[in-house]
Amino acid sequence: xxxxxxxxxxxxSWFTHRDNKGKSICPHCHRKDILPxxxxxxxxxxxxRLSPQNPGVxxxxxxxxxxxxxxGIRFKPISTLKLAAKLxxxxxxxxx
Numbered sequence: 001x002x003x004x005x006x007x008x009x010x011x012x013s014w015f016t017h018r019d020n021k022g023k024s025i026c027p028h029c030h031r032k033d034i035l036p037x038x039x040x041x042x043x044x045x046x047x048x049r050l051s052p053q054n055p056g057v058x059x060x061x062x063x064x065x066x067x068x069x070x071x072g073i074r075f076k077p078i079s080t081l082k083l084a085a086k087l088x089x090x091x092x093x094x095x096x
Contacts, residue, residue, distance in 0.1 A: 004037040005035065010029040
């Protein structure tokens with residue numbers, strides 16, 4: 001089954017080829033900083049739900065840490081920061 005991925009390093013999104021069982025890389029920037037779009041959207045929605053109306057960066061980072069822990073997702077620190085930066089950028093459009 002093909003999966004729709006998003007790269008939180010460059011923002012590129014794509015479908016995997018056929019039954020891609022292994023860890024994919026972004027075809028645009030060739031990094032492994034990717035998540036299935038469904039997982040990314042679930043994290044984003046949960047972050048919006050748990051954050052106050054005008055979230056600050058420390059609040060968002062703490063909330064993101066709890067969400068990732070609950071999902072059992074573990075990244076290297078730099079990947080976590082890249083994901084947080086992309087989520088904060090997306091959420092700024094929701095909370096101007």
